[in-house]
Amino acid sequence: MWEYSDKVKEHFLNPRNVGEIENPDGVGEVGSLSCGDALKLTFKLDEAKQKIIDAKFKTFGCASAIASSSALTEMIKGLDLEEAARITNEDIADYLGSLPKEKMHCSVMGREALEAAIANYRGVALPMAEGELVCECFGVTDLEIKRAVEESNLRTVEEVTNFTKAGGGCGKCQERIQELINEVRKTGKPKIIPMSGPKRLTNIQKIKLIEDVFEREVRPTLKKDGGDVELLDVDGDFVIVSLRGSCASCAKSQTTLKEYIEKKLREQVLDTLIVEESRL
Amino acid sequence: MSGAERVIYMDNNATTMVAPEVLAAMLPYFSELYGNPSSMHNFGGQVGRAVRAAREQIAALINAEPEEIIFTSCGTESDSTAILAALQAQPGKRHIVTTRVEHPAVKNLCRGLDTLTGHKHRVTELPVESDGTLDLQRYEDSLEDETAIVSVMWANNETGVIFPIEEMAKIARNRGILFHTDAVQAVGKIPIDLSAVPVDFLSLSGHKLHAPKGIGVLYVRKRTPFVPFLIGGHQEHGRRGGTENVASIIGLGKACELATRHITKENTTVRALRDKLEKGLLEKIPNSLLNGHKTQRLPNTANVSFEYVEGEAILLHMDRFGICASSGSACTSGSLEPSHVLRAMGVPFTAAHGSIRFSLSVYNNEDEVDFVLTKMPGIIANLREMSPFWQGK
Structure with missing residues (x-):
């Protein structure tokens, strides 16, 4: 039997804020049935879109998953988005007194759902889902592992499993996890794209994210038709590109630009971006 | 708890x-x-x-x-x-x-x-x-x-x-x-x-x-x-x-x-209690299913899955009423994957995580079975209310 703190038991048996907000401002869904736990977080902002005035959750999972979700909703109510974005899994665990070490991944799931919900509101892509898939059993990427190692100062594969579940299934990826631990501990800070909203995206960050979307989705699609695209500049919300190959001479190039490229970037980087073709 | x-x-x-x-x-x-x-x-x-x-x-x-x-x-x-x-x-x-x-x-x-x-x-x-x-x-x-x-x-x-x-x-x-x-x-x-x-x-x-x-x-x-x-x-x-x-x-x-003396009782009285419990659970609780062969089975064991809810959470709610059982869910074992037995049988994840094993003995009685049958539907309904997968079911 797990030794749960009184606060975990209390939140499990009397969970706060169960349910789903209608017309929420942000929705975050993480986990899956096959993983054994999943959390859907919804929140509502005030009129000025500054503060979280309501938050609700639905959770499939064990006592600590339910308690972590309940705690999370209590913690974020009344916070502005910037404050909420700074909540870590350790904060959730602390709020609950403590969590058994094997259950830390429940607090990580809470933080991930919160990040996903904020990203959903801001219309940005979550960087954590990108990266190399390390644990196939639980769908955990190298970025998520590195982040957990860095943030919670993890030293062993077992600790990584406790926090992220990675390596807890077939165990095939445990060597790779050890390599990632070594990497982070050697270089200090891992290179991780920070979770940030429109106000905080620097030009460099925008360029990086746009390049990523281009490499991953846009260019492969265009190349199928013999076309290509190059990012020339980013100025505020203006994304200046140059269409190449068959795209350059295509009658539908404006449609490609607006309907396809701009749409992709708005979905995945920032919903205020405007894509323009270079007139040079 | x-x-x-x-x-x-x-x-x-x-x-x-x-x-x-x-x-x-x-x-x-x-x-x-x-x-x-x-x-x-x-x-x-x-x-x-x-x-x-x-x-x-x-x-x-x-x-x-x-x-x-x-x-x-x-x-x-x-x-x-x-x-x-x-x-x-x-x-x-x-x-x-x-x-x-x-x-x-x-x-x-x-x-x-x-x-x-x-x-x-x-x-x-x-x-x-x-x-x-x-x-x-x-x-x-x-x-x-x-x-x-x-x-x-x-x-x-x-x-x-x-x-x-x-x-x-x-x-x-x-x-x-x-x-x-x-x-x-x-x-x-x-x-x-x-x-x-x-x-x-x-x-x-x-x-x-x-x-x-x-x-x-x-x-x-x-x-x-x-x-x-x-x-x-x-x-x-x-x-x-x-x-x-x-x-x-x-x-x-x-x-x-x-045991030599009780073996008949195991296969009559205990079996009847188990059957009542199992039948009651399957009837009273929607989306529940039996794991394992219907008859080629020990007389005391009932392994029932409740879809879209997780076993540890079920057990801890049962524990409040003093009801002791086990689960094949990942969370109860300290491993992260559900029971190797249920997975070998191909029980879908929707059900494997929410499996509960009841195993009786000659010391159980019908009052106890009735009590469990009055408490389980509420426990499962309560957790499903909370489950993001239960919507619209």
């Missing part, structure tokens, strides 16, 4: 209550009757005679000879002893046939044999059907000249599904292959007659049949090649060193005598 006034114990496949008669039989061996059964004086000799009587009681339950009973510390030791003995006694044979649903005592031993022994082994883990049963033809086809031993459980601890050990042991016997069965869950719950079932080794464990923890038995059929696991003194005819765990042996003897 339990603040419940009474305990409703439906987790008898995990462990059982020590029967009051068993405890009473044991107590003198902790106090006045402390002699060593090997001693020459009568003070020890009387203890030796009591151990001999217990050995006869145990042999009687499974219709074996007393000298075929070796006392061990637990079911796990019995399993290890049998499998390692078979391998050491037949150094040329390095193939083992077992199943995907074995208890970790067998599964993990077989998987770790190469490291343990320094020799390369091949292990065939037979798959099971979706109802947890085995394909006999497939079993027969898996046997090779190089097969040292077959190790197949008599009944599964999680689902209660019973394997056709008599038929399987006969097939192995005809091929000259040793046969071991982990009968920890079967002994005391269903009749076992080793004069008709040609197994060479059988493991049983005291605490699963109302004797205390820390006592097990390995049955080794006469003339079966054997190599001891614990080497030491002459105890157990040199087949297992170490001074006898006298009080527990006496307790196990008493428990086997009680």
Whole structure:
């Protein structure tokens, strides 16, 4: 039997804020049935879109998953988005007194759902889902592992499993996890794209994210038709590109630009971006 | 987490209550009757005679000879002893046939044999059907000249599904292959007659049949090649060193005598209670399903999955009412994956994480079953209300 703190038991048996907000401002869904736990977080902002005035959750999972979700909703109510974005899994665990070490991944799931919900509101892509898939059993990427190692100062594969579940299934990826631990501990800070909203995206960050979307989705699609695209500049919300190959001479190039490229970037980087073709 | 006034114990496949008669039989061996059964004086000799009587009681339950009973510390030791003995006694044979649903005592031993022994082994883990049963033809086809031993459980601890050990042991016997069965869950719950079932080794464990923890038995059929696991003194005819765990042996003897008397009750009264519980759960709770074969099953076990909710959360809510059971969910085990048994049966994840095993005993009654049936629908509904997967169901 797990030794749960009184606060975990209390939140499990009397969970706060169960349910789903209608017309929420942000929705975050993480986990899956096959993983054994999943959390859907919804929140509502005030009129000025500054503060979280309501938050609700639905959770499939064990006592600590339910308690972590309940705690999370209590913690974020009344916070502005910037404050909420700074909540870590350790904060959730602390709020609950403590969590058994094997259950830390429940607090990580809470933080991930919160990040996903904020990203959903801001219309940005979550960087954590990108990266190399390390644990196939639980769908955990190298970025998520590195982040957990860095943030919670993890030293062993077992600790990584406790926090992220990675390596807890077939165990095939445990060597790779050890390599990632070594990497982070050697270089200090891992290179991780920070979770940030429109106000905080620097030009460099925008360029990086746009390049990523281009490499991953846009260019492969265009190349199928013999076309290509190059990012020339980013100025505020203006994304200046140059269409190449068959795209350059295509009658539908404006449609490609607006309907396809701009749409992709708005979905995945920032919903205020405007894509323009270079007139040079 | 339990603040419940009474305990409703439906987790008898995990462990059982020590029967009051068993405890009473044991107590003198902790106090006045402390002699060593090997001693020459009568003070020890009387203890030796009591151990001999217990050995006869145990042999009687499974219709074996007393000298075929070796006392061990637990079911796990019995399993290890049998499998390692078979391998050491037949150094040329390095193939083992077992199943995907074995208890970790067998599964993990077989998987770790190469490291343990320094020799390369091949292990065939037979798959099971979706109802947890085995394909006999497939079993027969898996046997090779190089097969040292077959190790197949008599009944599964999680689902209660019973394997056709008599038929399987006969097939192995005809091929000259040793046969071991982990009968920890079967002994005391269903009749076992080793004069008709040609197994060479059988493991049983005291605490699963109302004797205390820390006592097990390995049955080794006469003339079966054997190599001891614990080497030491002459105890157990040199087949297992170490001074006898006298009080527990006496307790196990008493428990086997009680089991001989209760075996009918297990298969009538306990079965009826289990059936009522199972039927009630399946009827009262939508999206619930039975894991395991409907009839080819221990009379005391019901493994039911409640879709879209998680087992640990269910158990902890049950615990508030004093109801004790188990789950095949990942979260209860400390591992992150649900039960290897349910996964081998192909139970979908929607159901595997929400599986609850109820295992009854002769000490349960109908009031308790009724109480569980009044509480479970609310518990499941409450958790489903919270589940993101339950929407619109």
